[in-house]
Structure formats: structure tokens, C-alpha cells
Amino acid sequence: MEKEEEIIVFQEFDTSIDANIVKTKLDAFGVPCFLTEENMSNLYPGTGYTMLAFRVRLHLFARDAEKAREILQESQMQTDGEVQFPCPRCRSNNIARDFPRHFNNKIVSALGVLFLGIFFPHKKVNHCLSCDHEFTDS
Numbered sequence: 193m194e195k196e197e198e199i200i201v202f203q204e205f206d207t208s209i210d211a212n213i214v215k216t217k218l219d220a221f222g223v224p225c226f227l228t229e230e231n232m233s234n235l236y237p238g239t240g241y242t243m244l245a246f247r248v249r250l251h252l253f254a255r256d257a258e259k260a261r262e263i264l265q266e267s268q269m270q271t272d273g274e275v276q277f278p279c280p281r282c283r284s285n286n287i288a289r290d291f292p293r294h295f296n297n298k299i300v301s302a303l304g305v306l307f308l309g310i311f312f313p314h315k316k317v318n319h320c321l322s323c324d325h326e327f328t329d330s
Contacts, residue, residue: 198254204247208234211248214264218252221263225252277329279320286321 205211208230218225232246252260278285292315317326 199251200254200257201249202252202257202260203250205250206233206247208248211250215250218250218260218263221259223252223256223260223263225250225256225260227251277318277327279318279323279325280327281325282320282323284320284322288319288321289316290319292317292326 202225203211203214205214208227211227211230215225215227228249228251229246230248233248236246277287279287315328317328319326
């Protein structure tokens with residue numbers, strides 16, 4: 193009979209969404225892993241600060257721990273279909289995609305939540321982290 197391989201708790205998460213994102217990434221890179229206590233954390237959300245702390249646990253083989261750390265430490269990966277536009281003002285490639293930070297958009301959103309109880313998200317824009325300029329893809 194073969195020697196049993198050690199399974200360790202690699203990481204713990206407050207939500208099952210965060211845990212599943214990491215699990216999916218590790219699965220895509222061929223690292224076998226599984227989650228436990230996922231249902232309990234969904235049944236009792238927000239109990240991480242009380243005595244009943246149900247946290248989602250990500251388990252994997254001890255031999256794969258270093259490979260998993262390397263995969264998760266990689267910077268943002270760009271997919272094949274994703275096109276990165278340089279900033280039209282400073283030509284920097286240090287771009288983040290986020291909601292607009294204009295003052296008037298914040299007021300409209302706040303009024304919508306206050307009077308209607310509904311949050312209307314705005315279209316995302318590119319935000320240059322070097323010169324703080326916002327621009328669209330087109």
C-alpha cells in the first residue's frame with residue numbers, strides 16, 4: 193500500500209465566494225484542492241467576529257503548497273482577449289478599470305439610494321494610476 197500524502201489547510205476565507213475564486217484559479221493550474229465548511233459559512237454569514245467562527249477552508253496536498261503560493265502571488269494576469277490601452281494624457285500603462293470618481297456621479301448615486309433605495313451603477317472607465325486621469329476605451 194502506498195504512503196498517504198499529507199493534506200493541509202492552505203488558507204481560510206470569510207466568504208465562500210473568495211474561497212471559490214482561489215480554488216478555481218488553483219484548479220486551472222492543475223493544483224488539486226477542495227473546500228470545507230463552505231455551507232456553514234453560508235448559513236451563518238458574518239460570524240467571523242464571534243465565538244461561532246465558520247470560515248471556509250481551502251485544503252491541498254502539502255507537496256503543492258509552494259506551487260500554490262507562486263500561482264496566487266502572480267500579478268494580475270491579462271487574458272488573451274483583454275486589450276490594455278495606454279493613458280492618452282501621460283502614455284502610462286499603469287491603468288486600472290473602475291467606476292468613475294467624478295463628484296457629480298457620486299451625488300446622483302447618493303440621491304438614487306436615498307430617495308429610491310436603489311443603487312444605479314455607472315459604466316466603468318479606465319483610471320490612470322500615474323496621472324489620475326479617467327478615460328474610456330474609445
